[in-house]
Every structure is written in structure tokens, then in C-alpha cells.
Amino acid sequence: MANKQKRDYYFLTxxxxxxxxxxxxxxxxxxxxxxxxxxxxxNFGIFKDLIKKGKTIKIKDYYDLRYIKDFLKExxxxxxxxxxxxxxxxxxxxxNIKVSYYKEKLNTKKSExxxxxxxDVKKFKIIAFRGTTLNYHGWKENFxxxxxxxxxxxxxxxxYLNHEINLSSNIPIYLCGHSKGGNLAIYSYLNLDEKHQExxxxxxxxxxxxxxxxxxxxxxxxxxxxxxxxxxSVIGMLFDDRIYTSICKSNADYFSQHDLFNWQIDKKTYSFxxxxxxxxxxxxxxxxxxxxxxxxxxxxxxxxxxxxxxxxKNVNFTSDSDIKxxxxxxxxxxxxxxxxxxxxxxxxxxxxxxxxxxxxxxxx
Numbered sequence: 001m002a003n004k005q006k007r008d009y010y011f012l013t014x015x016x017x018x019x020x021x022x023x024x025x026x027x028x029x030x031x032x033x034x035x036x037x038x039x040x041x042x043n044f045g046i047f048k049d050l051i052k053k054g055k056t057i058k059i060k061d062y063y064d065l066r067y068i069k070d071f072l073k074e075x076x077x078x079x080x081x082x083x084x085x086x087x088x089x090x091x092x093x094x095x096n097i098k099v100s101y102y103k104e105k106l107n108t109k110k111s112e113x114x115x116x117x118x119x120d121v122k123k124f125k126i127i128a129f130r131g132t133t134l135n136y137h138g139w140k141e142n143f144x145x146x147x148x149x150x151x152x153x154x155x156x157x158x159x160y161l162n163h164e165i166n167l168s169s170n171i172p173i174y175l176c177g178h179s180k181g182g183n184l185a186i187y188s189y190l191n192l193d194e195k196h197q198e199x200x201x202x203x204x205x206x207x208x209x210x211x212x213x214x215x216x217x218x219x220x221x222x223x224x225x226x227x228x229x230x231x232x233s234v235i236g237m238l239f240d241d242r243i244y245t246s247i248c249k250s251n252a253d254y255f256s257q258h259d260l261f262n263w264q265i266d267k268k269t270y271s272f273x274x275x276x277x278x279x280x281x282x283x284x285x286x287x288x289x290x291x292x293x294x295x296x297x298x299x300x301x302x303x304x305x306x307x308x309x310x311x312x313k314n315v316n317f318t319s320d321s322d323i324k325x326x327x328x329x330x331x332x333x334x335x336x337x338x339x340x341x342x343x344x345x346x347x348x349x350x351x352x353x354x355x356x357x358x359x360x361x362x363x364x
Contacts, residue, residue: 009251010265012038013080016087016094019270023093023121025172025201029270030226033126033204034260035094036119037178038084040128043071044102044117051102059088059119060095080261097121103160105153106137112152113138116160116184124172124201127164129157129188131179131208140309142180142209145239146293147301149212150187157184158191165196172201178260179235182208182227190220202226207233207258210240212294218243228272230257232279237286239293249273254282285360292359296352304352307345311337 015031023032039059044051046067051057062071063086072085089095098120105114115130132138145151150158164173175185182205189200190211197220205227221244229236230250235258249272252262264273277283293301315333338346358364 010267011251011261011263012265013084013087013261014267015265015270016084016091018267020092023097025124028174030204030228030272031265031270032093033174033176034178034206034228034263034272035088036126036128037131037176037181037204037206038260039088039119040115040117040130040177040181041133042085043073044099045104046070047099048102048104051099057099058095059097059099060090063089084261100125101164103156105156106135107152108137110152111137111140111144112156113141114153114156114184116157118164124174125164125168126174126176127161127185129175129177129181129184131177131181136309136313138180140305143305143309144302145183145209146212146305147298150191153180154184154187157188161188161192162196165192165199168199170199173199174202174204175200176204176206177208178206179208179258182206182236183211186221186225187211189224200224204228205236206260207236209235209238212239228263229278230263231275232257232282234282234286237278237282237290239290246272247275247278249275288360288363292356300352303348307341307349 012031012035016035019031021027042062044062047057047062062068064071072081099117100120101118103114103116105112113132113135117128117130119126119128132142141151141153161173161175175189177183177185182203185203185205186208189197189203192200201224203221203225205225207229208227225244227236227240227245228248229245230248232250232254233247234255236245249264250257250262251264252259256262265271266273278286311334312330314337315330338349341349
């Protein structure tokens with residue numbers, strides 16, 4: 001029933017099936033950049049040595065039956081992901097685009113998860129920053145965004161962008177990213193030398209957290225940033241005041257709306273279907289959560305995040321394991337680990353938990 005209902009709508013794979021015009025700056029649209037964001041999650045690392053040697057690798061070359069399972073990783077078994085990829089590598093709009101620079105980094109000491117890649121199109125480049133996977137250190141770094149600026153992946157994103165700008169001469173560059181990837185795109189642009197910022201034509205961010213000092217940089221993003229969030233967005237509204245944000249229809253509920261595959265598309269305009277406002281409940285939740293976090297000092301934020309991820313790691317995670325969302329089982333184990341903490345740590349954590357619950361429920 002769910003599959004039948006989904007076929008009644010138009011999604012990214014349908015767009016790939018229908019729109020076959022060669023990609024150019026004149027016909028670029030928000031769906032194209034969403035596709036590059038989706039691509040960034042695949043395992044380009046299996047070909048990184050060839051890319052480093054300067055071998056021309058095109059998107060169509062990634063369809064190789066010897067490597068396809070490793071390239072798509074766990075997504076190989078997901079019908080939507082597999083169909084999306086098969087359609088992409090045969091679409092003349094995308095299949096001959098070159099991948100010229102791929103960089104990935106997983107630093108377990110700093111809790112950094114960073115991946116970016118450059119797509120070379122005729123007369124311009126597109127840089128896609130990957131969002132967070134289910135890696136423990138990637139999630140830990142996300143939460144550290146509440147008290148650390150920049151986080152390691154933001155610094156890596158700026159270094160990556162500078163590298164590409166220095167190589168690109170006067171070639172215009174577009175930035176894009178989904179989730180944390182969009183945050184990295186925004187951060188790297190805002191922290192470029194001003195003489196280089198004019199080389200960045202546009203930034204496309206999809207359900208991406210903002211920056212805590214975002215409001216001080218709004219003017220620089222005018223005309224540059226295009227941001228898109230689903231109707232019940234939570235992740236994309238962190239540290240964000242909705243400026244330059246388009247609200248998109250999704251065929252899913254709540255956190256499942258974070259997945260770009262669930263965003264509905266207007267077939268006539270080749271754009272995401274838009275709404276005038278967010279879900280009232282999530283809108284209120286986001287407002288209160290942002291106000292609470294901004295009101296807390298950095299020491300309290302760091303304490304809460306450090307304790308949470310200490311407990312998570314003690315439960316069932318090694319230094320490089322993936323997070324598995326078995327909510328009820330994890331909650332019980334976290335509770336058991338929490339009891340082992342010193343009484344002063346538990347008291348402080350309980351106080352912070354009580355504060356945030358009161359703030360989310362009552363707004364104060």
C-alpha cells in the first residue's frame with residue numbers, strides 16, 4: 001500500500017527518468033543539487049586512488065558490477081537507492097560528469113567525519129559536502145556544534161574549498177550539501193577571503209543546521225544561499241531563523257522527512273512542491289529548543305554532550321562503530337551506565353534535563 005501511494009507522487013528518481021537535457025548553468029535547478037547531495041553519500045573512496053592519479057572518472061563509470069555493492073554500501077539493498085543510482089548513471093544529463101577531487105576523513109581523536117567531492121561540468125564546478133552517516137564520531141561531532149566553533153569538519157570544508165578555488169581560476173563554483181553537508185557549505189563560504197567569495201555562484205542546502213552566529217552573516221548570504229527544509233523539519237531548523245528557507249512537501253512523517261527521497265516534486269516546474277509554513281508543533285519545538293540552547297553557557301553545553309556520548313560509547317559502541325537506533329534497549333543500557341557516574345555528575349545532568357524538558361513543554 002505504501003509503495004502504491006508513493007508512486008502517485010513525483011520524486012527524484014522520476015525526475016531522472018524524465019529530464020534528459022544536458023546540464024548547463026542555464027538549466028540548473030534545485031533538484032540537480034539535491035541529486036549531487038545524494039551522490040555524496042555513496043562510497044567514492046573505492047576509486048579515490050584513480051582520482052588522485054588524475055584518471056578521468058565519470059559518474060557512469062561507477063556502474064561496475066565488480067564494485068557496485070561496495071559503492072552503494074548498505075543502500076545496495078534499498079530499492080529506492082538502487083533504482084535512483086541505476087537511473088542516474090544512464091541519464092545523459094549526469095552520466096558524463098567528471099569527479100575530479102574526493103576527500104574523506106574520519107578522525108576518531110577529534111571526532112571528525114568529513115567527506116567532500118567535486119563534480120566538473122563544462123565551464124563550472126559543483127562541490128558536494130556529505131552529511132552525517134551513522135558513524136558514532138560523526139554524530140558526536142554534530143552535537144559538539146553546540147559548544148565548539150568551528151568543529152573539525154567545518155575547518156576541513158574551508159580547507160577543501162580553498163583548494164578548489166585556487167585550482168579553478170575564474171571558473172564559477174556551486175556548493176551543496178544535505179544535513180550537516182549544507183552546514184559545511186555555508187560555513188566554508190562565509191569564512192572564505194572576500195576576494196574569493198565572488199567565485200561561489202550559489203549555495204544549496206537541504207535540511208541543514210545553521211550556525212549559531214548565523215544572524216551576523218545574513219547579508220553575505222543574500223542572493224547566494226538557497227535553503228530547503230521539509231514541513232516538519234527539526235534538524236534543518238537548529239540555529240536557524242528561517243531566512244532564505246523554502247518549505248517543501250514530503251511524503252513521510254517527522255524525522256523520515258529528512259530523507260530527500262521523500263520530498264515531493266512539481267513535475268511542471270521541476271522544483272520541490274512548496275508550502276507556506278512549517279508544521280505548527282515542530283515549529284514551536286524548534287523555537288523553544290533553539291532559545292534554550294542559546295541561553296545555556298558553553299560549559300553546560302559541553303558537559304551535557306560529553307556525558308551523553310561517554311554513556312553511548314560505554315553502552316555498545318567501539319571507536320569506529322555505527323550507531324544502531326534500538327531506542328528502548330539503548331535507553332535501558334544508558335540508564336544503567338548513568339547510575340555508575342559520580343553523584344555530582346548525575347545531579348548536574350538531572351538539573352539540565354529538567355530544565356530542557358520544562359523549556360520544551362512550557363517555553364520557560
